[in-house]
Amino acid sequence: MPDLSIGLMSGTSLDGVDGVLADFDATPLRVLAHATAGFDPALRAELLALNTPGGHDELHRAQLAANALVRVYAQVVHELLRQAGVAASQVRAIGAHGQTVRHRPQLFDGTGYTVQLNQPALLAELTGIDVVADFRTRDVAAGGQGAPLAPFFHRGMFGRPGRVVGVLNIGGISNLTVLRPDGSQIGFDCGPGNALLDAWTQRHTGRPYDDRGAWAAGGQVDAALLQDLLAESYFAAPPPKSTGRDLFHPDWLAARLAPHAGLAPQAVQATLAELTARCCADDVGRYQPGLPDLVVCGGGALNDHLLARLRALLPGTRVVSSAEAGLPPLQVEAAAFAWLARQCVQREPLALESTTGARGARVLGAVWPA
Ligand SMILES: Nc1ncnc2c1ncn2[C@@H]1O[C@H](COP(=O)(O)OP(=O)(O)O)[C@@H](O)[C@H]1O
Numbered sequence: 001m002p003d004l005s006i007g008l009m010s011g012t013s014l015d016g017v018d019g020v021l022a023d024f025d026a027t028p029l030r031v032l033a034h035a036t037a038g039f040d041p042a043l044r045a046e047l048l049a050l051n052t053p054g055g056h057d058e059l060h061r062a063q064l065a066a067n068a069l070v071r072v073y074a075q076v077v078h079e080l081l082r083q084a085g086v087a088a089s090q091v092r093a094i095g096a097h098g099q100t101v102r103h104r105p106q107l108f109d110g111t112g113y114t115v116q117l118n119q120p121a122l123l124a125e126l127t128g129i130d131v132v133a134d135f136r137t138r139d140v141a142a143g144g145q146g147a148p149l150a151p152f153f154h155r156g157m158f159g160r161p162g163r164v165v166g167v168l169n170i171g172g173i174s175n176l177t178v179l180r181p182d183g184s185q186i187g188f189d190c191g192p193g194n195a196l197l198d199a200w201t202q203r204h205t206g207r208p209y210d211d212r213g214a215w216a217a218g219g220q221v222d223a224a225l226l227q228d229l230l231a232e233s234y235f236a237a238p239p240p241k242s243t244g245r246d247l248f249h250p251d252w253l254a255a256r257l258a259p260h261a262g263l264a265p266q267a268v269q270a271t272l273a274e275l276t277a278r279c280c281a282d283d284v285g286r287y288q289p290g291l292p293d294l295v296v297c298g299g300g301a302l303n304d305h306l307l308a309r310l311r312a313l314l315p316g317t318r319v320v321s322s323a324e325a326g327l328p329p330l331q332v333e334a335a336a337f338a339w340l341a342r343q344c345v346q347r348e349p350l351a352l353e354s355t356t357g358a359r360g361a362r363v364l365g366a367v368w369p370a
């Protein structure tokens with residue numbers, strides 16, 4: 001019997017939506033379809049603007065942006081069903097992550113919050129499928145960081161009995177999972193992934209991202225700037241920890257660039273790529289020195305220059321794209337949310353303590369029945 005779920009991920013890169021339709025009757029899973037949709041420039045600009053406090057009538061704008069986002073989600077769902085020749089009634093659930101616009105766990109009153117813009121009720125209306133959403137808030141309520149959640153899926157997908165395996169997801173932000181043979185795992189956000197690289201590329205070349213990292217690869221890393229960037233206290237803080245555009249924002253870069261005025265844009269790009277590679281490689285060195293295998297996923301796995309830098313910085317580690325480990329880079333996070341949706345509808349708790357810092361195991365997500 002097929003056991004079908006859909007996962008929809010729109011991450012901090014704000015590049016659009018990745019969706020997968022997966023069959024969990026196969027072990028670990030079989031992807032029946034993968035579809036993507038970009039955001040139109042107005043929606044992207046509005047989602048980006050809502051990441052930054054300020055502006056007029058944010059509550060109103062957030063709700064309309066969520067409606068627009070969910071219309072893109074629905075398009076992706078219909079495309080997945082069409083590709084796979086599957087009817088909506090055959091799909092158990094859609095896991096819809098939503099768009100993170102603020103991530104401030106454990107702050108202010110001690111609980112803090114994380115906000116994913118989403119409109120699961122509208123998505124249930126538009127698709128006729130049960131929707132699971134709001135995965136992160138229960139974890140935050142239980143004292144956790146609300147992130148990362150993908151490590152639980154990484155174990156089933158990339159774990160190998162008796163071996164330590166690292167999984168590095170390079171989305172807008174980068175996060176590292178270390179799967180240990182005793183069944184324990186650590187997972188946390190390393191720092192920037194593609195977000196600063198994309199913003200700099202857009203500003204100086206007009207392209208959405210640095211294809212395969214070619215522009216960065218042709219530039220000279222500036223050691224002084226790199227040192228100033230790596231001085232950010234987030235990098236040295238111990239896990240559990242998570243971050244987002246709240247911290248690694250173009251203004252964060254602008255403040256640190258100021259003393260280095262006059263650097264060529266390409267040198268800055270090379271240095272930003274080195275920052276991403278260094279913060280990830282340094283974390284491997286700190287928390288799992290001698291790691292034998294590192295599986296890289298997320299759009300950053302398509303950046304040849306980043307992969308080359310990771311290999312150079314981690315000479316003892318076999319660094320491979322997730323495609324070589326069974327799942328193409330842009331499908332991993334979406335598949336994780338298909339899996340998380342299934343966990344939720346089955347009321348399966350996740351042991352969050354070592355990953356997010358939550359007080360105990362919890363069922364994550366809430367269901368909007370079709
Ligand atoms: N061919 C490529 N070369 C370099 N970078 C790429 C390529 N394809 C995608 N990317 C990067 O991956 C990002 C999207 O990654 P993704 O995993 O979807 O991140 P997120 O989960 O934050 O949305 C793009 O914004 C871009 O920076």
Ligand SMILES: [Mg+2]
Nearest residue numbers: 011013015016
């Ligand atoms: Mg994306």
